[in-house]
Amino acid sequence: INWHLKENARDHHTSKFSSKELTVRRGQAFIITFNGTEQPEQNLTFIAETGPKPSKPAKTKATFGISSTVSKDSWSAVLQSTSSNSVSISISSPPNAVIGRYKLSVQTTSADSSSPASLGTFILLFNPWSSGDDVFMPNEAECEEYVLEEFGIIFGGNKNHINGFGWNFGQFQGDILNICLSMLDRSLNYRKDPVTDVSHRNDPKYLGRVLSAMVNANDDQGVVLGNWSGKYEDGKSPSSWTGSGEILQNWKKSGFKPVRYGQCWVFAAVLTTVLRCLGIPTRTITNFSSAHDADGNLRVDEFYDASGNHLDMAADSIWNFHVWNESWFSRSDLGPSYSGWQVLDATPQEESGGIYQCGPASRNAVKEGEVDLDYDCPFVFAEVNADCMYWNYDPATGKKTLIFSESNTVGQVISTKAVGRDDRVDVTNDYKYEEGSTKERDIFKKARKKLGLGDKFDPTAPTQQEIDQKPDISGRFKVADRLEVGKDLNLVLFLANLQSDVKIVQVNMTAWSTVYTRRPVHEIWKDSISVTLSAKEEKHFPITIPYSKYQQQLTSDNTIQVTALCHVEGGIPVLVERSITLDNPAIDIQVLGEAKANKEVDVEVIFTNPIDTEVRDCVLQVEGNDLLRGILEIK
Numbered sequence: 001i002n003w004h005l006k007e008n009a010r011d012h013h014t015s016k017f018s019s020k021e022l023t024v025r026r027g028q029a030f031i032i033t034f035n036g037t038e039q040p041e042q043n044l045t046f047i048a049e050t051g052p053k054p055s056k057p058a059k060t061k062a063t064f065g066i067s068s069t070v071s072k073d074s075w076s077a078v079l080q081s082t083s084s085n086s087v088s089i090s091i092s093s094p095p096n097a098v099i100g101r102y103k104l105s106v107q108t109t110s111a112d113s114s115s116p117a118s119l120g121t122f123i124l125l126f127n128p129w130s131s132g133d134d135v136f137m138p139n140e141a142e143c144e145e146y147v148l149e150e151f152g153i154i155f156g157g158n159k160n161h162i163n164g165f166g167w168n169f170g171q172f173q174g175d176i177l178n179i180c181l182s183m184l185d186r187s188l189n190y191r192k193d194p195v196t197d198v199s200h201r202n203d204p205k206y207l208g209r210v211l212s213a214m215v216n217a218n219d220d221q222g223v224v225l226g227n228w229s230g231k232y233e234d235g236k237s238p239s240s241w242t243g244s245g246e247i248l249q250n251w252k253k254s255g256f257k258p259v260r261y262g263q264c265w266v267f268a269a270v271l272t273t274v275l276r277c278l279g280i281p282t283r284t285i286t287n288f289s290s291a292h293d294a295d296g297n298l299r300v301d302e303f304y305d306a307s308g309n310h311l312d313m314a315a316d317s318i319w320n321f322h323v324w325n326e327s328w329f330s331r332s333d334l335g336p337s338y339s340g341w342q343v344l345d346a347t348p349q350e351e352s353g354g355i356y357q358c359g360p361a362s363r364n365a366v367k368e369g370e371v372d373l374d375y376d377c378p379f380v381f382a383e384v385n386a387d388c389m390y391w392n393y394d395p396a397t398g399k400k401t402l403i404f405s406e407s408n409t410v411g412q413v414i415s416t417k418a419v420g421r422d423d424r425v426d427v428t429n430d431y432k433y434e435e436g437s438t439k440e441r442d443i444f445k446k447a448r449k450k451l452g453l454g455d456k457f458d459p460t461a462p463t464q465q466e467i468d469q470k471p472d473i474s475g476r477f478k479v480a481d482r483l484e485v486g487k488d489l490n491l492v493l494f495l496a497n498l499q500s501d502v503k504i505v506q507v508n509m510t511a512w513s514t515v516y517t518r519r520p521v522h523e524i525w526k527d528s529i530s531v532t533l534s535a536k537e538e539k540h541f542p543i544t545i546p547y548s549k550y551q552q553q554l555t556s557d558n559t560i561q562v563t564a565l566c567h568v569e570g571g572i573p574v575l576v577e578r579s580i581t582l583d584n585p586a587i588d589i590q591v592l593g594e595a596k597a598n599k600e601v602d603v604e605v606i607f608t609n610p611i612d613t614e615v616r617d618c619v620l621q622v623e624g625n626d627l628l629r630g631i632l633e634i635k
Helices: 005-011 140-148 176-184 188-192 194-199 204-214 244-253 264-278 363-367 377-385 438-450 464-468
Strands: 022-025 029-035 044-049 061-067 076-082 086-092 100-108 117-125 151-158 161-168 224-226 259-262 282-292 299-304 317-329 340-344 387-394 399-406 412-417 424-426 473-479 489-497 503-514 520-533 538-545 559-568 574-581 587-592 602-607 620-622 632-634
Touching (some): 005 029, 140 282, 151 317, 264 317, 282 377, 399 574, 489 503
Antiparallel strands (some): 387 399, 503 520, 559 574, 587 602
16 A cells, blocks of 8 residues: 555645654545555445444444545545556545544455455544634644644743743654554543543544643643642752653653653643644643632632741632643534633643543633633633732731732733744733723623622621721832842832821831742741831832842742731731742853754854852753754753
8 A cells, every 4th residue: 555645744734743654634635545456446445443442323433435526524535546456545534533543444345255454554633724623723824833833932930020931842753643642542531431532532622621631640640740849859840841752752651650740831831732743723821920719719818927928828829820721623512602712721720520630611701701611611710810818817816817909910911922933922801801991890790690609708708898998008029130040139129108197117028939839938038127107208128139048949930929018007017029030041042154954053052150159060951853863961
């Protein structure tokens, strides 16, 4: 048999795969030629089958003869040409065919007794270029970016200081396609009922949900084990990965043991690789000041002690940023207005249906507050909309007093990479109406009502009186200069008296190194000052945190939270906080000479040590699809 690998791959946008196995997309014809048939072509019957027990009712087996035209909704074969001993056939699959690895065999109808002759195997994928497919994406440039692009940029840092870092998705490299297919066969659904699981593999919303569970190690020995402790000695620090290929290869090599360790962008990047590989258009989305609302009340509670230490005592939290995925497909279950981008999240935060999976939640449903629609809309809605309550907590008495509440902190500068360029695009308006607008507040009330939070008395919520109380002073931290690892940190605390009488303020300040989820790891600095502010006066206080103080305590996320809790005589306390992210020193890459296809090119990498101490045992890690074989490590 001749599978016409080159021509078929070109027509099916699968040329980038490196495998010698035919890989094609559903709902589109491919050509094969074989010889050894003495029969008239009309007598040929083809059998295409996938999964452990192929059957026609499950749509995992198709039997079809030669016909004169292509069938729209079933498998079909059309004769292309014949010569003395060979025949060329064009085979088409329906646009809703099950995806995966198929066995193809042929039988001659005249010799009923003969068993089918196996022609071999091929792989069938989703087809965003085909208008009949659930994942059809009409914009060609978007197909190029969200299915065929192997390199991406993921955004992190915090809302005041966004930084982007490169990621090598590498969905067409080496063995990745096979690893993605074996991932499906290791899911809980497949283990429970393989026949039903395979029959659902024509549906992107089913596969998206299954894979959001498989990418994390919880429940199912999936790909990546999460770790937010700041200690990663028995694995690799989440921030040291630069691509998905190494992670997926390690998972397979170890006999499918979870790879240590990942955090949100790692889960999202690996899910991007797997979904792009299977043909579902996918991108990563970063939400800054992202709420993790553990108890589903659309409110996040944070607690601070009298010294200003952020207490790690609530299940709720607001992360500096969180990365999830959007995949593009239609929602026949919800109706056309909910089709388009769907939110999937592989980071294990809360269980859904008893396991750690999240989505697909229609982005349009999230924007309109339709939190009763499948899947996991309330959780995603809270990530971008939750209200935030800051409390002062006294561990000795267990008493908590509200410092203040905010309804516009959460869900800011929601970002993704631009199509065809390395720029950042802001998609906040696709998730919610403008902060503070009546429409936005109405949608929030609608969501609360749908979740049954409307008028229910909540003993943990602050009273209206607490919410309405007004502070006597205001405060903010300003960053004095660029914050870089290896340099002292210079900040300025501004305090302003909002009243027309003198205020005496006791300011307790702390700085903690944190993970990017703002979970405190080490205290690195504290100080307290007593301040007198005359009527309407503003004062500023410079603060320096020397490098020697934070050097040993910094986590690999380079994040520090600085807090000032201001106790005002006769008034309510005021909390001033700022999360800061330090930049790593830059790596400068220079291409020497001209880069030409299929010719070696020299590249120079320059790194300057920013501190006045010798640093040892450094490793430079370099990777680039089709530029280097695997990952280059230079000690």
